[in-house]
Amino acid sequence: MTGTHPLILAGPAAETTRLVAYWLLAILSVAAAVGMVLARRAVHCAMLLAVVMLSLAVFYAMLGAPFLSFVQIIVYTGAVLMLFLFVLMIVGISAADSIIETIRGQRMWAALAGIAMLVLLSLVVGHAVIGPAAPNTAQFGNGNVTTLANLIFTKYLYPFEVTSALLIIAAVGAMVLAHRERTTPKPTQRELAARRIASGRPAPLPGPGTYAQHNAADMPALLPDGSHSELSVSTVLSGRAGETPRELPGATAIPVAPPETAGSLAGPASADSVARPASAGGQGAGEQ
């Protein structure tokens, strides 16, 4: 087996190695996929999906596709999954899925449909004649990238060009969807300063962990009179643990802005957001 890629195991023990690697990773990836369906938290789902994708990358290498193996790691695990995690950090603060069934018996029917689909696909695959692997040629080894490039730029040139249009459309579409039209004029520096003075707390928010026993970001700052300032903890962190945003204790030394002032302080940018007591503080910090 000369000319094979180093990723493709060659030699006398190659078959055993392949077999062991296949069964290890097959069991691992199926277990991770099942765990992904069952895990309550979305971040755990993303991590388990990463396990599946990385084992698939190894499968691609075993199947003589070193280029796709690296694309799987770099593009899928590195870019697509990280995009998922970014959006999870934005969206999924209350990430735990609800276990209440909105449609009665939905889980049971979904499981039945899954079993039916598995039976159907197994029958199809079982009836199809899936032959052994073709003899190993250079295009599954060192020549993989060259042969793929030849195919993409000759036989599949037209789909490739259409793909570029698709990517541009996707990028522009994402920008349009993420764009938010400003409905009120942008507040000037003077207006912001006036609002801040009127809010009753012109000083910036206390930093997390200031004068506290720990300087972790989720530790509330210790005020000079010994009380804790919940304002110093980011609302993202306080909501991360799955709990509802903590009510601001009225007895803190910091004069807390009344809710109506806080709403105006938050400005038009978050006018559609839920008026949380602590979110006004976060917005105020952003306007420094």
Next chain:
Amino acid sequence: MVSPAHFVALSVILFVIGAVGVLVRRNAIVVFMCIELMLNAANLAFVAFARMHGALDGQVIAFFVMVVAAAEVVVGLAILTAIFRARRSASVDDANLMKY
């Protein structure tokens, strides 16, 4: 001896797990991840068939699937964040304004 049939069988199992996940889960992002799992399973079948036939066309198709999946993720996640901004929820049950 690991034959392409092994990989096709594995891709069938992964595809079914992804489909069940789409049916069961309520969080839109997790539903999206299950769709990604289904796409990956299809890719595995493509690569296995390419290995079986000794031609690289299957790998090219898998490559195109990856490109389309990347574009789909970008647009889909943008839609999800837009829905989240409007409704403050990532659950597929809450986006029911156009129901009936």
